[in-house]
Amino acid sequence: MKEEHIIKQLSTLKSIQPDADFARSARTTILYRSEPTPVRFFGLTQSLTNSLSIGLVVMLFIFVAIGGVATMFRTPISPTFHGVDAQSLATEAGSINQTIDAHLSEAAYISGEENKFSMALTTESDTNTDEEIDLLLTQAKGY
Amino acid sequence: MNQSFKQILIASLFALVVIISPASYAQSLDFAQLTVDEDVTPEERLAKKIELTVDALEKAEERVVEMRAQLEALEFEDETPELQLRDNLVTRTNEYSTFYNEKLTALTLALTIEEVDLIIDEIITYRETIYAPGAKEIIEFNLVYSYTPSVLTLADQRMENILKDVARLEGLELIEPSTFVSRTDEAQAILQKAHDLQTQAATLLIENFVTPTATSTLAIEFTEVPLEPEITPRLLAEQSLAEIKSLYELFIETGEKVTETLGIN
Numbered sequence: 001m002k003e004e005h006i007i008k009q010l011s012t013l014k015s016i017q018p019d020a021d022f023a024r025s026a027r028t029t030i031l032y033r034s035e036p037t038p039v040r041f042f043g044l045t046q047s048l049t050n051s052l053s054i055g056l057v058v059m060l061f062i063f064v065a066i067g068g069v070a071t072m073f074r075t076p077i078s079p080t081f082h083g084v085d086a087q088s089l090a091t092e093a094g095s096i097n098q099t100i101d102a103h104l105s106e107a108a109y110i111s112g113e114e115n116k117f118s119m120a121l122t123t124e125s126d127t128n129t130d131e132e133i134d135l136l137l138t139q140a141k142g143y
Numbered sequence: 144m145n146q147s148f149k150q151i152l153i154a155s156l157f158a159l160v161v162i163i164s165p166a167s168y169a170q171s172l173d174f175a176q177l178t179v180d181e182d183v184t185p186e187e188r189l190a191k192k193i194e195l196t197v198d199a200l201e202k203a204e205e206r207v208v209e210m211r212a213q214l215e216a217l218e219f220e221d222e223t224p225e226l227q228l229r230d231n232l233v234t235r236t237n238e239y240s241t242f243y244n245e246k247l248t249a250l251t252l253a254l255t256i257e258e259v260d261l262i263i264d265e266i267i268t269y270r271e272t273i274y275a276p277g278a279k280e281i282i283e284f285n286l287v288y289s290y291t292p293s294v295l296t297l298a299d300q301r302m303e304n305i306l307k308d309v310a311r312l313e314g315l316e317l318i319e320p321s322t323f324v325s326r327t328d329e330a331q332a333i334l335q336k337a338h339d340l341q342t343q344a345a346t347l348l349i350e351n352f353v354t355p356t357a358t359s360t361l362a363i364e365f366t367e368v369p370l371e372p373e374i375t376p377r378l379l380a381e382q383s384l385a386e387i388k389s390l391y392e393l394f395i396e397t398g399e400k401v402t403e404t405l406g407i408n
Contacts, residue, residue, distance in 0.1 A: 083304030
């Protein structure tokens with residue numbers, strides 16, 4: 001008895017229909033609404049924005065932690081104000097001085113002059129090649 | 144524990160002695176005044192003499208190759224005296240190479256100490272009479288056309304960067320405008336002088352090549368600073384490089400002054 005009653009009730013539900021006005025407005029809404037953003041893409045952009053924000057905050061903390069603007073001038077890693085950076089200037093000046101002395105030393109030696117520049121050469125790689133060759137020959141002759 | 148520490152310490156000291164001693168000993172030796180041990184056999188002497196001479200010849204050849212490469216790396220307009228002079232110098236380096244290679248071959252055929260000594264004498268004489276005067280010209284040419292311009296280019300770039308930095312710092316109101324004017328003006332004047340000296344060195348070099356007996360027209364310009372009696376391209380190039388050295392001292396001072404002004408030191 002109970003089952004029959006339920007089946008009857010369900011059968012009556014078949015004939016349920018929406019109100020004509022509601023059906024029209026609902027159809028219009030469905031057909032003309034804008035395309036929804038794909039969930040995946042939305043998720044990605046959201047994730048990128050979040051990462052960027054976190055990244056910027058982390059960078060700010062690091063910047064503050066390492067000393068801010070003042071350190072920019074002190075550290076050689078910073079490309080900012082590289083022209084007046086003391087360490088970079090000292091390195092370049094040292095390298096230039098060494099190169100100049102090496103070339104002038106070569107010229108002085110081959111001209112048979114007292115080599116005032118060889119005093120400035122400190123490392124073995126800076127040894128005047130011609131001088132080294134002549135010393136080898138002298139050594140070979142005297143052996 | 145204490146015992147093993149002692150063992151490690153002794154082992155470390157021993158390793159240090161083994162590593163450092165030969166180097167110190169080698170450094171203390173006068174390179175040209177090595178003496179022959181009395182117990183060295185004539186065969187060993189011959190072998191050592193050949194070894195040292197071969198070493199010298201190979202180094203000499205490397206040196207010539209390096210010189211030639213530097214010359215060939217320089218580019219000049221066609222049919223200019225600069226190109227002609229450069230080609231002459233390249234030819235000269237080829238002659239040096241030929242000589243050194245001939246002597247290397249001769250050494251392989253030498254059987255006695257006397258023969259090797261004769262070859263060594265020939266090499267020494269050649270280097271003194273033929274190689275040295277020619278190499279002097281090559282070194283001078285490279286000094287004027289290669290080394291000095293490359294150093295000047297570097298100094299130009301540095302000058303430009305310093306001027307930019309000073310302008311930016313002024314723009315950011317971190318330094319007072321015109322605080323560094325006198326320094327940058329002085330630096331620009333020194334740099335210009337270095338450029339002028341290099342140009343004059345190049346002019347004189349070509350002048351000497353085209354008319355070897357001609358006296359320099361640049362002599363009058365240098366009466367203000369008569370450092371040496373004869374003005375040569377090499378001297379002018381050296382003066383140019385000396386200016387660059389003093390320029391860098393000024394650059395360093397300027398850099399220090401900037402940091403001091405900004406209160407970051």
